[in-house]
Amino acid sequence: xxxxxxxxxxxxxxxxxxxxxxxxxxxxxxxxxxxxxxxxxxxxxxxxxxxxxxxxxxxxxxxxxxxxxxxxxxxxxxxxxxxxxxxxxxxxxxxxxxxxxxxxxxxxxxxxxxxxxxxxxxxxxxxxxxxxxxxxxxxxxxxxxxxxxxxxxxxxxxxxxxxxxxxxxxxxxxxxxxxxxxxxxxxxxxxxxxxxxxxxxxxxxxxxxxxxxxxxxxxxxxxxxxxxxxxxxxxxxxxxxxxxxxxxx
Amino acid sequence: xxxxxxxxxxxxxxxxxxxxxxxxxxxxxxxxxxxxxxxxxxxxxxxxxxxxxxxxxxxxxxxxxxxxxxxxxxxxxxxxxxxxxxxxxxxxxxxxxxxxxxxxxxxxxxxxxxxxxxxxxxxxxxxxxxxxxxxxxxxxxxxxxxxxxxxxxxxxxxxxxxxxxxxxxxxxxxxxxxxxxxxxxxxxxxxxxxxxxxxxxxxxxxxx
Numbered sequence: 001x002x003x004x005x006x007x008x009x010x011x012x013x014x015x016x017x018x019x020x021x022x023x024x025x026x027x028x029x030x031x032x033x034x035x036x037x038x039x040x041x042x043x044x045x046x047x048x049x050x051x052x053x054x055x056x057x058x059x060x061x062x063x064x065x066x067x068x069x070x071x072x073x074x075x076x077x078x079x080x081x082x083x084x085x086x087x088x089x090x091x092x093x094x095x096x097x098x099x100x101x102x103x104x105x106x107x108x109x110x111x112x113x114x115x116x117x118x119x120x121x122x123x124x125x126x127x128x129x130x131x132x133x134x135x136x137x138x139x140x141x142x143x144x145x146x147x148x149x150x151x152x153x154x155x156x157x158x159x160x161x162x163x164x165x166x167x168x169x170x171x172x173x174x175x176x177x178x179x180x181x182x183x184x185x186x187x188x189x190x191x192x193x194x195x196x197x198x199x200x201x202x203x204x205x206x207x208x209x210x211x212x213x214x215x216x217x218x219x220x221x222x223x224x225x226x227x228x229x230x231x232x233x234x235x236x237x238x239x240x241x242x243x244x245x246x247x248x249x
Numbered sequence: 250x251x252x253x254x255x256x257x258x259x260x261x262x263x264x265x266x267x268x269x270x271x272x273x274x275x276x277x278x279x280x281x282x283x284x285x286x287x288x289x290x291x292x293x294x295x296x297x298x299x300x301x302x303x304x305x306x307x308x309x310x311x312x313x314x315x316x317x318x319x320x321x322x323x324x325x326x327x328x329x330x331x332x333x334x335x336x337x338x339x340x341x342x343x344x345x346x347x348x349x350x351x352x353x354x355x356x357x358x359x360x361x362x363x364x365x366x367x368x369x370x371x372x373x374x375x376x377x378x379x380x381x382x383x384x385x386x387x388x389x390x391x392x393x394x395x396x397x398x399x400x401x402x403x404x405x406x407x408x409x410x411x412x413x414x415x416x417x418x419x420x421x422x423x424x425x426x427x428x429x430x431x432x433x434x435x436x437x438x439x440x441x442x443x444x445x446x447x448x449x450x451x452x453x454x455x456x457x
Binding site for chain 1: 255256257258259260261262263264265266267268269270271272273275278279280282283284285288289310311312314316318322324326332333334335336337339347348349356371372373374379382384386388389390391392393394395396397399414417418423446447448451452453454455456457
């Protein structure tokens with residue numbers, strides 16, 4: 001069988017069932033907003049159809065030169081203020097294969113913990129040179145890279161004196177709508193992760209540790225920025241050739 | 250000891266939080282000059298085939314309030330029932346139709362609105378045709394894992410009645426939560442589709 005044939009066989013597969021016990025449950029009472037926004041009925045389980053094994057793919061031409069550089073992509077004069085970091089890693093699937101050419105979007109607060117949003121209620125000041133969004137498309141091995149500033153922690157209206165640990169929001173498409181995922185990246189060594197009602201909604205300690213980026217001194221930029229490595233795993237594809245299904249018309 | 254499967258675990262989901270619009274639709278959120286336009290805003294090219302339709306709705310919580318901080322994404326086939334995706338092996342989809350849409354719910358009213366086309370039918374896993382549908386994915390503050398659902402069409406009653414997915418529902422009275430109501434004005438069709446996260450008329454969500 002040609003290599004291309006193997007690849008085609010892989011590509012035709014459906015996806016491993018999502019392990020709902022590894023994700024936070026819909027209702028996490030310590031995170032108050034989840035009370036009224038969590039469905040009460042069981043989800044309707046369905047094998048993947050072509051509506052889920054397909055998904056939008058965006059071309060590399062979508063990405064502007066500064067889209068993955070949050071220190072500069074909004075700056076009017078100068079650069080964003082804060083601890084400068086590289087955030088890099090790979091998008092993989094559960095089989096450990098790199099997910100090539102997929103869109104990765106991020107958004108975050110500034111170094112003081114303030115979002116550029118009109119409904120934001122925290123007193124920390126805006127940084128005139130920081131917008132807070134970035135995007136990139138993974139390369140042929142699934143690698144991605146951002147330059148940004150480390151976001152600050154901030155208080156939020158939940159229980160009295162709840163604070164979010166520093167985090168970066170991630171959105172990843174994968175190759176199929178079944179792989180669509182949003183999550184958050186935390187930073188190694190932050191004690192506030194374990195006090196956060198959103199982060200600790202992830203029931204398993206090892207699962208939550210999967211959201212904590214590792215400080216990587218080897219990939220810091222000399223006299224410029226520290227580096228954090230954050231790999232993202234999307235659902236894996238079945239690869240047995242003996243699927244008991246009829247091909248579509 | 251048996252051999253190991255050596256599988257990785259999927260990255261756990263986290264809520265998109267209240268500021269998803271910064272990342273997903275920054276121009277809408279007032280952050281201009283970073284991206285020329287928001288992703289998924291324009292689905293239909295001038296030469297695209299198919300009936301132009303508008304989808305309007307709200308995402309409603311268990312207290313009957315519309316979410317003003319949600320993001321709604323849709324994914325659908327073209328008018329001939331083909332997906333504009335590299336994984337589509339049945340033919341080449343209409344190059345003038347992306348199939349992917351992304352819209353915020355409005356910060357004042359909570360309304361979302363898509364300008365798209367009515368999709369053709371696509372097959373279920375056993376080859377039977379499913380009724381025409383659009384996949385919806387909803388994320389927001391308070392939603393810990395993005396919610397998948399589908400929108401079906403009120404003017405496709407015969408196809409809906411035979412759809413193998415809709416037939417799967419144990420509580421058939423809930424099928425109506427997936428069916429958008431068609432109305433026409435000046436020859437242009439609008440479908441009203443509300444998504445209820447909880448409570449009376451809770452939308453059917455899928456584990457796909």
